Amino acid sequence: MxxxxxxxxxxxxxxxxxxxxxxxxxxxxxxxxxxxxxxxxxxxxxxxxxxxxxxxxxxxxxxxxxxxxxxxxxxxxxxxxxxxxxxxxxxxxxxxxxxxxxxxxxxxxxxxxxxxxxxxxxxxxxxxxxxxxxxxxxxxxxxxxxxxxxENLNMVQLIHFQNQKLARLTTALQAKNKEIEALNRKQESTIIEKTSRLKDSNSKLKGLIQFNSHQLREPLTRVIDMVAIKDDLPVEEYISDILPLLSESVLDLDRAIIEVVQRSEVFDNEEN
Amino acid sequence: MKVFLIDDQKITNVLNRKYLSMIREDLEIFDFDDPELAMAALETEKPELIFLDLNMPIVSGWDILTFMRNRKIEIPVIILTSSSSQQDREKANLFHNVFSFQLKPLTKSGFNELLEGYYLHGDYKTSL
CATH class of the missing domain: 3.30.450.40 (GAF domain)
Known part of the structure; x- marks a missing residue:
């Protein structure tokens, strides 16, 4: 030129x-x-x-x-x-x-x-x-x-490459997050289910306790009553009128205990 | 004075009758182990005081209380129960003719106090 x-x-x-x-x-x-x-x-x-x-x-x-x-x-x-x-x-x-x-x-x-x-x-x-x-x-x-x-283009390429890597990592992370969320949801529903089962068996247990206490208390109060009346009655009257009733009530109490135990076993079987 | 004892346990009625007759000789005591018979006798016999059990099969103490309320039968009632449930106590409060809620067993002195309370207070509601 x-x-x-x-x-x-x-x-x-x-x-x-x-x-x-x-x-x-x-x-x-x-x-x-x-x-x-x-x-x-x-x-x-x-x-x-x-x-x-x-x-x-x-x-x-x-x-x-x-x-x-x-x-x-x-x-x-x-x-x-x-x-x-x-x-x-x-x-x-x-x-x-x-x-x-x-x-x-x-x-x-x-x-x-x-x-x-x-x-x-x-x-x-x-x-x-x-x-x-x-x-x-x-x-x-x-x-x-x-x-x-x-130099500049290499740098841009490096940044681009790192960005891509970052994007891949982000995608992987999002996937993992979704997995974790799914696991959490599953766990939550399991907890809810278990809680409701627990509440259910709690209320059953409460009912059982109430039933048991009444079932046992009723004959027991009779026995207590008959023991307490002893001092207020002449011995003959006590022996003739009360003593037969006392043994009957004690048998009732025994029957009640047997029934309470049986009910507890039924409850136990239902729970397992 | 006519008194009704309503309890499905015959033995309880026998014991309560003994206590009451020990305390006062002028009581005319009717005992019922079948609550339905008691319900039928309420209007004919017109007792002045009722001792009532709550937990009974078929017809419960609550059924009798409700029956009395519906028929406007205003006879004072003493509840005698072996249930220590607070819920029952609160429910009993809703019947204004129930003037006492007693946990079994009730001994001679317990009956004595109840009867004294009944005679002393014309307004029996106060001793609940």
Missing amino acids: EVSNPYLGYKILFEAMVKFSAGISMIKNLEELPLEINLHLKYLINFQEFNYYFIKENKVDCLWVNQTGKASYSTCSLDQLDAFAQQVLESGVPASKYCKVSKTSIHSWKFYNENNHFSLLLIRSHSDNPFADKSIPLIKVVNKILSARI
């Missing part, structure tokens, strides 16, 4: 940079990033192929763009990078190599970004339209824009 008027040249460059930067800030995920780079990078630098590796621990985001408009996004691990890339990564020194057969040269830079993340930028260009040294400052800016965006 040769422009004779330097002012016009800078203007074009500035506009291209603004569009490049604005476009990248608009994209929503990493997969779209290479296509977006492809739209504006050709107005900034001369290249045949553009590779950008964003390295976060062992995981590498690989962006690839070529002059004909092809673009791709992939991920790989650090050891899958080629020897030249490895060399630049290890040394940290920018490097370039030229291939006589294809008449292409490769320039490569390693950048140290925030949060201890690295990036590796490779540009292949043909000798007919070579990468110009004066574009090196632009490369730094391009890295800054790309690394910041990737």
